Amino acid sequence: MTDVASPTGLRKWWADRCWRAGGRLDRMGRWLLLHAPVAARAYARLLIGRRRPPRVFPGWTFGYEYFVERRWMAMRRGALWELALERSLDVPLTVPWHGGTRVEVMLGNDHSLCLYVAGSFEPNEFAFLDRLLRPGMTFIDIGANEGLFSLFAARRVGAVGRVVAVEPSSRERRQLERNVERNRLGNVTVVPHALGGEAGSARLHIAAKLHGGHNTFGEFVHEGASAVGSEEVPVETLDALAQRLALDRVDAVKIDVEGAELKVLNGGRDLLRTARPALLIEANEEALRRQNAGTAEMIALLRELGYEILVFSGRTGDVERLAENGMLSANIVAVPID
Structure with a gap:
């Protein structure tokens, strides 16, 4: 007792x-x-x-x-x-x-x-964006999925700011559009395309219900993820998107595209050189490798474009400079040096 x-x-x-x-x-x-x-x-x-x-x-x-x-x-x-x-x-x-x-x-x-x-999702990434985003800014969400980052950013940048939510999967895009409408966010533009290194089309593999956020142009890398179908989707470059939408400024870009991150960066070189946005990027070595890329190539390109690499500290949850030969976090931040 x-x-x-x-x-x-x-x-x-x-x-x-x-x-x-x-x-x-x-x-x-x-x-x-x-x-x-x-x-x-x-x-x-x-x-x-x-x-x-x-x-x-x-x-x-x-x-x-x-x-x-x-x-x-x-x-x-x-x-x-x-x-x-x-x-x-x-x-x-x-x-x-x-x-x-x-x-x-x-x-x-x-x-x-x-x-x-x-009750939480990538809290350190959202805390970083909460400090970064201000009214009037423009935020591009590449791989918007159902809109968690887009909705948050839309409220942070306000009515005078702008959010561009890029989501090629028709299933996730329908949910994204419902969430935008539910929250009456008139400053969000939904783009039904994928972004890549060049214009064209590609076959997107649609993940089953449990892991619906892992649609990919490559092979699934997350345990348990499998395809329930596929879609042929249009592809354009980030540079072309910014020009087509007449974006006069871009302050921050989030890229989470299940291994196609390097392709997106290559297709946005002009924008990254001129607008100099802060970047929040998924850095999954295995997903990149299955699309003939890697984190080392991605880091090299970012540094070539004049960006400093930050990682999320496991000790503090905040961002810190990537140490020489240091480990990457699941998501990384790249900020312009100039």
């Missing part, structure tokens, strides 16, 4: 009661999902936590609050998420996102695991 008279005993007693209550809630939530979906969505909404402003999160990894910290509320939300995945249930939810925006997610995929269950 637990001695609740001591502080340690009281903590153990309280933890035991909390986890027992959590188990009962999980059983109820799973029953509702299977037998009363309308009530289940209402229950799921009650579990949504409040959205904090962007801030650094040292050591963040995918689903950290759920898989590592095992936070009590995250575990309750996770019970619903896992059942939706296991039974292939369609459970749409609208969750709060940065800047007072709202995003629709479907339980049972990567996005809802981060946004609904864990």
Whole structure:
């Protein structure tokens, strides 16, 4: 029997009661999902936590609050998420996102695991952009997916600023457009093309539901990702896009295109030399290699164009200069030296 008279005993007693209550809630939530979906969505909404402003999160990894910290509320939300995945249930939810925006997610995929269950997605990258973006700026989101970066940037740059959201996948683009419309963001231009090193067309492999954010022109590199189809999509260069949209300034560019990052940079050399935007780029060696590139080539090109490379520190979550022979973070920042 637990001695609740001591502080340690009281903590153990309280933890035991909390986890027992959590188990009962999980059983109820799973029953509702299977037998009363309308009530289940209402229950799921009650579990949504409040959205904090962007801030650094040292050591963040995918689903950290759920898989590592095992936070009590995250575990309750996770019970619903896992059942939706296991039974292939369609459970749409609208969750709060940065800047007072709202995003629709479907339980049972990567996005809802981060946004609904864990409550965070690439927090260090968003904290960096929160410091960088100001009203009146222009932000290009290449590989916008469902719009997490685009929505946030649109609120940061304001009505006098501009966001260009580039998303070639028709499935993700439909969700992106719904999210833009839901948040009444008139400063977002959605581009239904891919960007690359030269104009033309390419076949985009569409990932299955669980890993819907990993559509690629190469081969899938993330564990468990597989194709459910493909689309032939138009490709233009970043330079051509900026000229076509008459962008008189570009202040920041995010590039997350599952291994085609070097191609995008090569197609934007003129813009990078003249507009000198800050860059936030995914740096996945294996994804790049499967499209005949590599991080070393990408870093060399950025330095040739006069950029300094910053990485996200695992210790602080903030950006710091890339040390000689240092390790790259999953995403890197490149800032113009001049």
